[in-house]
Amino acid sequence: MKIVEMRVTPVAMADPPLLSSYGLHAPYALRTVVELVSDDGITGAAETHGGERILEQFERARERVIGRDPYDLAHLHHELDAMFGASAPLPATASGTTLPQQTLALPGESASDIALRIFGALEVAALDLIGKATGRPVCDLLGGRIRDAVPFSAYLFYKRAGGGGAGSDARADAWGEVMTPEAVVAEARQMIDTYGFGSIKLKGGVLPPDEEIAAMEALHDALGPSVPLRIDPNCAWTVDTSVRVGRKLAGTLEYLEDPTAGLAGMTAVRQALLGFGIETPLASNNAVTAFADIPPVVRGDSAQVILADHHYWGGLRAATHLGQLCQAFGLGLSMHSNSHLGLSLLAMVHFAAATPHLTYASDTHYPWQDATDEILEGGRVTFVDGSVPVPAAPGLGAELDRDALARGRERYEACGYRSRDDEAEMRRHVDPNWRRTLPRW
Amino acid sequence: MKIVEMRVTPVAMADPPLLSSYGLHAPYALRTVVELVSDDGITGAAETHGGERILEQFERARERVIGRDPYDLAHLHHELDAMFGASAPLPATASGTTLPQQTLALPGESASDIALRIFGALEVAALDLIGKATGRPVCDLLGGRIRDAVPFSAYLFYKRAGGGGAGSDARADAWGEVMTPEAVVAEARQMIDTYGFGSIKLKGGVLPPDEEIAAMEALHDALGPSVPLRIDPNCAWTVDTSVRVGRKLAGTLEYLEDPTAGLAGMTAVRQALLGFGIETPLASNNAVTAFADIPPVVRGDSAQVILADHHYWGGLRAATHLGQLCQAFGLGLSMHSNSHLGLSLLAMVHFAAATPHLTYASDTHYPWQDATDEILEGGRVTFVDGSVPVPAAPGLGAELDRDALARGRERYEACGYRSRDDEAEMRRHVDPNWRRTLPRW
Numbered sequence: 045m046k047i048v049e050m051r052v053t054p055v056a057m058a059d060p061p062l063l064s065s066y067g068l069h070a071p072y073a074l075r076t077v078v079e080l081v082s083d084d085g086i087t088g089a090a091e092t093h094g095g096e097r098i099l100e101q102f103e104r105a106r107e108r109v110i111g112r113d114p115y116d117l118a119h120l121h122h123e124l125d126a127m128f129g130a131s132a133p134l135p136a137t138a139s140g141t142t143l144p145q146q147t148l149a150l151p152g153e154s155a156s157d158i159a160l161r162i163f164g165a166l167e168v169a170a171l172d173l174i175g176k177a178t179g180r181p182v183c184d185l186l187g188g189r190i191r192d193a194v195p196f197s198a199y200l201f202y203k204r205a206g207g208g209g210a211g212s213d214a215r216a217d218a219w220g221e222v223m224t225p226e227a228v229v230a231e232a233r234q235m236i237d238t239y240g241f242g243s244i245k246l247k248g249g250v251l252p253p254d255e256e257i258a259a260m261e262a263l264h265d266a267l268g269p270s271v272p273l274r275i276d277p278n279c280a281w282t283v284d285t286s287v288r289v290g291r292k293l294a295g296t297l298e299y300l301e302d303p304t305a306g307l308a309g310m311t312a313v314r315q316a317l318l319g320f321g322i323e324t325p326l327a328s329n330n331a332v333t334a335f336a337d338i339p340p341v342v343r344g345d346s347a348q349v350i351l352a353d354h355h356y357w358g359g360l361r362a363a364t365h366l367g368q369l370c371q372a373f374g375l376g377l378s379m380h381s382n383s384h385l386g387l388s389l390l391a392m393v394h395f396a397a398a399t400p401h402l403t404y405a406s407d408t409h410y411p412w413q414d415a416t417d418e419i420l421e422g423g424r425v426t427f428v429d430g431s432v433p434v435p436a437a438p439g440l441g442a443e444l445d446r447d448a449l450a451r452g453r454e455r456y457e458a459c460g461y462r463s464r465d466d467e468a469e470m471r472r473h474v475d476p477n478w479r480r481t482l483p484r485w
Numbered sequence: 486m487k488i489v490e491m492r493v494t495p496v497a498m499a500d501p502p503l504l505s506s507y508g509l510h511a512p513y514a515l516r517t518v519v520e521l522v523s524d525d526g527i528t529g530a531a532e533t534h535g536g537e538r539i540l541e542q543f544e545r546a547r548e549r550v551i552g553r554d555p556y557d558l559a560h561l562h563h564e565l566d567a568m569f570g571a572s573a574p575l576p577a578t579a580s581g582t583t584l585p586q587q588t589l590a591l592p593g594e595s596a597s598d599i600a601l602r603i604f605g606a607l608e609v610a611a612l613d614l615i616g617k618a619t620g621r622p623v624c625d626l627l628g629g630r631i632r633d634a635v636p637f638s639a640y641l642f643y644k645r646a647g648g649g650g651a652g653s654d655a656r657a658d659a660w661g662e663v664m665t666p667e668a669v670v671a672e673a674r675q676m677i678d679t680y681g682f683g684s685i686k687l688k689g690g691v692l693p694p695d696e697e698i699a700a701m702e703a704l705h706d707a708l709g710p711s712v713p714l715r716i717d718p719n720c721a722w723t724v725d726t727s728v729r730v731g732r733k734l735a736g737t738l739e740y741l742e743d744p745t746a747g748l749a750g751m752t753a754v755r756q757a758l759l760g761f762g763i764e765t766p767l768a769s770n771n772a773v774t775a776f777a778d779i780p781p782v783v784r785g786d787s788a789q790v791i792l793a794d795h796h797y798w799g800g801l802r803a804a805t806h807l808g809q810l811c812q813a814f815g816l817g818l819s820m821h822s823n824s825h826l827g828l829s830l831l832a833m834v835h836f837a838a839a840t841p842h843l844t845y846a847s848d849t850h851y852p853w854q855d856a857t858d859e860i861l862e863g864g865r866v867t868f869v870d871g872s873v874p875v876p877a878a879p880g881l882g883a884e885l886d887r888d889a890l891a892r893g894r895e896r897y898e899a900c901g902y903r904s905r906d907d908e909a910e911m912r913r914h915v916d917p918n919w920r921r922t923l924p925r926w
Contacts, residue, residue, distance in 0.1 A: 115621060118631035118839060178619050180556060185626070187802050190559035335813035342783065361628050364802075365809035372776035372810065398559060 045177065047170075049081035050109045052102045054094060055452030056459045057417035058208030058215045059383055061473070062201040065249030065280040066480060067466030068473060071210040072459040073383035077419065077449060078102065080114060080169045088114070088173025089444055091387035091419075092165035092355050096462040101128070105162050114170040121163050121358070128159040157333065160358040167359030168391045168440075175439035182391070182440055186364055186398035193431035194396040195405040197274070198241035199381070200231050201412070202250040204473070208414065213455065215414050223251070225262035232263055235411055241430035242271065243298065243405045249277030253285055253485050257292050264296045272298035272405075279305035279330050282483040287316040294322040298404070299349050299376070301327040305482050307337070310346035325349050329380035333357075335366070342373055349376035349404065354395055355388070363395045371401035379406030386410070386418050386425040389432065390440040397434040405430070417455070419448045486618065488611075490522035491550045493543045495535060496893030497900045498858035499649030499656045500824050502914070503642040506690030506721040507921055508907030509914060512651040513900040514824035518860065518890060519543065521555060521610045529555070529614025530885055532828035532860075533606035533796050535897075536904040542569070546603050555611040562604050562799070569600040598774065601799040608800030609832045609881075616880035623832070623881055627805055627839035634872035635837040636846040638715070639682035640822070641672050642853070643691040645914070649855065654896065656855050664692070666703035673704055676852055682871035684713040684739065684846045690721030694926050698733050705737045713739035713846075720746035720771050723924040728757040735763040739845070740790050740817070743771040746923050748778070752785040766790050770821035774798075776807070783814055790817035790845065795836055796829070804836045812842035820847030827851070827859055827866040830873065831881040838875040846871070858896070860889045 059073035074094025081087045092098065108123045171182045183189045200222075207217035222231050232244055244263055248256045256275060263273055273293075279302050281289065286303035290313065293300070303313055303326070310331050317324060325348035331337065332347055333356060341347050350370055354363040370377040377399070379392055389410050396402050410425070418424045421443040425432055435441020470478040500514035515535025522528045533539065549564045612623045624630045641663075648658035663672050673685055685704055689697045697716060704714055720743050722730065727744035731754065734741070744754055744767070751772050758765060768790035773782055774797060782788050791811050795804040811818040818840070820833055830851050837843050851866070859865045862884040866873055876882020911919040 113625075113629075115625035116629045118629040118841060120629075122631060122841065184554075184556035188554075188557045188559040188561075190563060335809065338813050339783070339815070342780070361805075362809065365806045368776065368803065368806035369810045369813065372779050374780070400559060400563065 045113055045115070046083045047080050047109055047112050047114055048083045049079075050102070050106055051079040051081070052099060053077045053079070053449055053453050054096075054099055054456040055385070055419065055449065056094070056456040056461065057383070057385060057452065058213065058414050060208040060217065060219065060412055061204040061206045062247070062412065063203060063250040064201070064247050064466065065278040065482065065484065067468070067470035067478065068204070069383070069466060070461055070464070070469045071208055072455065072461050074456065074461060074464065075383075075385055075388070076102070076165070077387065077444070077452075078165045078169050079444070080109070080166070080173050082114060082173055082177065084177070086173055086177050088169045088171070088176060088439060089387060090165045090168035090172060090391060091385055093161060093382065094456075095464060098161070101158055101162050105166070109166060114173050117167055117170060120166060124159040124163045128162065154333070157356045160334070160362075161356050164355050164357065164359040164362070167361065168354065171360060172439035179438050181435055181438060182360065182394040183397035183434060186360055186394065189397040189434050190400045191397055191434070193428065193433045194393045195243075195431045196241060196408045196427070197243040197245045197405040198232060198235040198239065199407055199409055199411070200228055200235065200244060200246045202228070202247065210459070215416070225255075225259040228259040229262050229266045232267065239411060239427040239430055241405070243273070244271055245274040245276060245301070245407060247278070248275045249280030249484070253281060253289050257289060260293055260296055274298050274301055274327070276301035278302055279482050280484045282485065283309050283312045283316070285483065285485050286313040290317045290322055290324055291320055294324060297324050299325040299327040301351070302330040305330070307331050307340050307344055307346040311344040314345050314348075325376060327351055327376070327378065329353065335369075338369060338373075341375075347375070349378055351378050351380035351407065352395070353380040354391060355382070360391065360395050364399055367399040367401045376403040377401055378404035381407040381409050383409045383412065385413060386420045386442065387440065387444075389425050390435065390442055393432045393434055394440060417452060419444055419452050421445045486554055486556070487524045488521045488550055488553050488555055489524045491543070491547055492520040492522070493540060494518040494520070494890055494894050495537075495540055495897040496826070496860065496890065497535070497897040497902065498824070498826060498893065499654065499855050501649040501658065501660065501853055502645040502647045503688070503853065504644060504691040505642070505688050505907065506719040506923065506925065508909070508911035508919065509645070510824070510907060511902055511905070511910045512649055513896065513902050515897065515902060515905065516824075516826055516829070517543070517606070518828065518885070519606045519610050520885070521550070521607070521614050523555060523614055523618065525618070527614055527617050529610040529612070529617060529880060530828060531606045531609035531613060531832060532826055534602060534823065538904060539602070542599055542603050546607070550607060555614045558608055558611060561607060565600040565604045569603065595774070598797045601775070601803075602797050605796050605798065605800040605803070608802065609795065612801060613880035620879050622876055622879060623801065623835040624838035624875060627801055627835065630838040630875050631841045632838055632875070634869065634874045635834045636684075636872045637682060637849045637868070638684040638686045638846040639673060639676040639680065640848055640850055640852070641669055641676065641685060641687045643669070643688065651900070656857070666696075666700040669700040670703050670707045673708065680852060680868040680871055682846070684715070686715040686717060686742070686848060688719070689716045690718030690925070694722060694726055694730050698730060701734055701737055715740050715742055715768070717742035717768075719743055720923050721925045723926065724750050724753045724757070726924065726926050727754040731758045731763055731765055732761055735761075735765060738765050740766040740768040742768040742792070746771065748772050748781050748785055748787040751787040755786050755789075766817060768792055768817070768819065770794065776810075779810060779814075782816075788816070790819055792819050792821035792848065793836070794821040795832060796823070801832065801836050805840055808840040808842045817844040818842055819845035822848040822850050824850045824853065826854060827861045827883065828881065828885075830866050831876065831883055834873045834875055835881060858893060860885055860893055862886045
């Protein structure tokens with residue numbers, strides 16, 4: 045079997061004005077769909093990060109893909125490592141801050157992740173292709189499913205009013221403005237009612253910490269102690285603030301995610317909390333984005349829960365390796381998410397299905413996307429009681445809707461966005477002088 | 486696809502009178518061949534440890550295997566864990582020594598390894614079956630081959646005269662007695678001439694350390710500095726002796742394998758050698774036999790090279806996880822071996838083919854086995870320049886020779902051995918009072 049064609053399609057999807065320490069989500073989020081077509085006419089597909097830079101990277105990789113056996117992934121990985129380098133310098137950022145490099149870039153969007161990200165997408169597409177060629181779901185290619193449904197967490201955001209999109213493509217805002225504890229609770233209830241989620245994460249780092257503490261306490265009071273809660277300020281806090289929040293929310297939080305930047309800071313937060321007898325685990329996908337980060341995490345006890353993401357850890361098999369590694373070291377495991385469509389969600393589901401040591405419900409931005417933008421035949425992936433049933437169909441378990449994909453591409457062409465820059469968006473819509481300052485509080 | 490039949494065949498093969506700190510190899514080594522037959526008539530096979538106990542364990546597992554989809558390995562693993570327990574107490578040993586448990590049992594033959602060992606064999610057989618059903622070599626099911634040939638190391642032993650087998654089944658002794666440095670060098674030359682190996686391991690722990698040092702120095706002098714050398718006394722030495730040997734052989738050894746028992750002892754050896762400026766890595770398959778051993782290894786710097794063995798680490802996928810883990814932690818990776826036939830060798834080859842981070846030529850006992858006993862169609866697996874070419878044929882790349890398998894079973898029935906007990910064999914043939922005493926020197 046040979047790959048005879050690689051199709052790379054940029055798509056844009058409406059994205060609501062969600063807030064984080066990075067700034068403000070633009071009206072459109074960008075994704076890329078990669079398709080590999082075999083000489084016997086079977087197509088496998090995967091979804092990954094979007095924007096013009098990754099399109100260029102896929103073009104550079106093209107010569108390594110065409111003519112290759114889709115099972116020949118080890119060589120592909122090796123060749124992409126050689127092509128893109130494993131430790132390319134990071135590009136300068138607009139804000140010119142001098143923070144540690146790892147805290148600057150969005151996870152999976154640093155230059156050092158290029159090879160892993162390109163490989164990860166091609167691997168998923170190849171596994172989808174292999175699954176379709178052999179009639180097996182992708183999780184079976186990873187060792188078989190240990191669970192038939194994969195639990196996700198509600199992913200709450202502070203947000204401005206608005207539902208994403210722009211102009212004639214604007215979407216109705218199903219959520220409204222969310223800037224108060226009461227609105228956060230309402231958002232949680234709405235998301236639980238719609239999807240059945242059994243645990244809750246709030247994207248913090250947006251309001252002063254006391255306001256976010258109040259939101260978490262309001263969630264705890266409203267939903268009761270049986271609903272696990274998490275907060276993720278994406279490094280917006282100092283060590284002292286992180287400890288103060290950790291103490292205030294002791295007993296309320298299932299885990300505390302990336303409260304402060306860098307492994308040393310995380311270690312300091314952990315030690316201080318333990319000193320107060322607080323064992324709330326720290327989770328990370330900011331300080332921990334690659335296998336090279338794990339040894340210092342272990343040495344420093346910097347994080348107790350790793351948020352895996354096959355999109356930038358190097359694909360689904362790499363993610364299963366991470367699962368075994370976390371099990372060996374007694375680290376918890378959950379999944380990180382970016383804004384994504386159903387094809388990424390299904391890949392996450394197959395990873396989770398094949399990974400015994402998945403110890404928490406995983407993140408997903410999926411509820412924030414709109415059915416209009418889904419690119420899968422049959423439309424949106426369905427949640428049942430907060431979980432996604434693991435597909436039994438071959439490959440990832442879905443086919444691309446060609447018309448929807450074409451509309452996604454048209455939306456990409458028309459929307460004007462070519463990279464994600466939440467800081468610029470914040471300047472445009474909220475405060476012309478806004479900068480991502482870490483730590484802010 | 487469903488598994489409709491599981492065939493478990495014990496076999497025995499002639500084994501020369503090889504010496505180690507465990508004692509003396511019996512005239513026969515025992516192995517088990519497991520075959521899984523699918524409802525569409527395809528058969529997958531694997532080879533693992535032998536003896537009557539593992540036969541009983543396969544029988545206990547049978548109900549979990551029949552009717553199962555061969556891709557459904559995650560559930561199988563889980564169910565075998567539940568059936569056999571992950572931490573069953575070890576049986577009392579004949580010698581009644583009070584050494585740490587981990588140093589008593591042969592690697593992969595402790596009670597705590599049962600589930601991993603049974604699963605590992607069934608996983609390999611299932612992958613062989615899947616490979617044959619899909620027309621792909623097993624390495625492709627693990628992510629594809631990163632190398633087309635897998636290098637092995639010559640595995641030298643001290644030995645008594647004799648070629649294995651007994652009575653009318655006795656084999657010609659191609660090697661003679663090997664108890665002196667000169668004989669070790671001759672054994673090395675013979676093995677290099679026959680197989681083309683480019684590196685050398687001596688199973689030590691047999692003679693007083695100065696004699697084994699002399700043998701290593703003789704190998705170094707005879708073969709030159711371009712041939713990497715290793716010695717593995719299987720925990721026969723005290724920390725002080727290990728350090729003394731490490732100092733004497735500094736610059737001669739590629740790595741020093743399991744010089745002393747237990748992780749604390751290994752750490753002490755490592756620290757002392759580093760104190761003398763000697764960076765010879767320590768390798769282990771005695772102190773390190775499972776993922777649970779890795780965190781203390783990392784914390785204590787107890788070993789710098791891990792010897793993987795899919796037979797007791799839980800199969801081929803688990804071994805690939807170990808590869809990624811070793812890469813993340815900067816640990817070297819090689820492969821451990823027991824006495825084995827070609828089916829085990831091929832599984833080792835497929836693991837190695839799919840594992841980028843295999844940093845050393847691997848162990849194999851294969852040269853000590855006799856072509857008469859091979860159970861593969863076409864006979865023995867061929868080495869080219871010390872390496873085994875990775876098969877391109879589906880599955881493991883071989884079919885069982887039914888007649889040879891039946892002869893192996895007859896040999897098992899007739900030989901009288903039902904478990905491996907090198908200590909008893911030593912008492913029978915060498916010294917009626919011999920005991921495995923660790924440390925001996």
